[in-house]
Amino acid sequence: MNSDSDLQIAGDILAVQHLLQPAKEHPTTVAEFAGLARSIAADRSQWAPLVAYDATTRWYHRLRTGPGYEVWLLSWLPGQGTGAHDHGGSTGYYTVLEGELTERTEEGARTLTGGARDASGTVSGRVVTPGRVHELVNDSLEPAVSLHLYFPGLTDMPMHGRAGVVHRFAPSARSVVPA
Structure with a gap:
């Protein structure tokens, strides 16, 4: 009977740094971006002190940038939406931090509530693939706060009407109104 554990046989893997994968500098998959959103959402000290509200339009603040991605914090008063x-x-990728937002697509409407968790206990979020048309709106009577990640960073945001694309934004750090 062998009493040696695999660790004793193999040695301490952490002592052999050249065998370890290098740490990633930034997220590269949807799952990693969702993980980044969850970690930011879980740490209120990163975002809560920054939240402000604007009675005329959604308020937004670029919270973080990385190689090819952006993270935005938005606030929504009742009735405010994106079109x-x-x-x-x-x-x-977006998640609601406080309050609730309704996403409307061709398939119908879906409401996401701040702090909502899926079946695995993970904070719920929504992936929006390139070119997918959607609209977000605060249909509730309370303010909402949401977190949005874009990869690559948002450079084009076509607005749609009944006849298709109505006009296009070419966002910049000063002009973008992410959703």
């Missing part, structure tokens, strides 16, 4: 739009060639 139908897509994110051009960017993949989006």
Whole structure:
């Protein structure tokens, strides 16, 4: 009977740094971006002190940037919304931190509530693929706060009407109103 454990046989893997994978500098998959959103959402000290509200339009603040991605913090008063739009060639991921937002697509409407968790206990979020048309709106009577990630960073945001694309935004750090 062998009493040696595999660890004793193999040695301490952490002592052999050249065998370890290098740490990633930034997220590269949807799952990793969702993980980044969850970690930011879980740490209120990163975002809560920054939240402000604007009675005339959604308030937004670029919270973080990385190689090819952006993280935005948005606040929504009751009735504020985006209008139908897509994110051009960017993949989006959003989660609601406080309050609730309704997403409308061709398939119907879905409400996401701040702090809501899925069946696994993970904070719920929504992936928006490049070119997918959707609209977000605060249909509730309370303010809402949401977190949005874009990869690559948002460079095109076509607005849609009944006849298709109505106009296009070419967002910049000063002009973008992400959704």
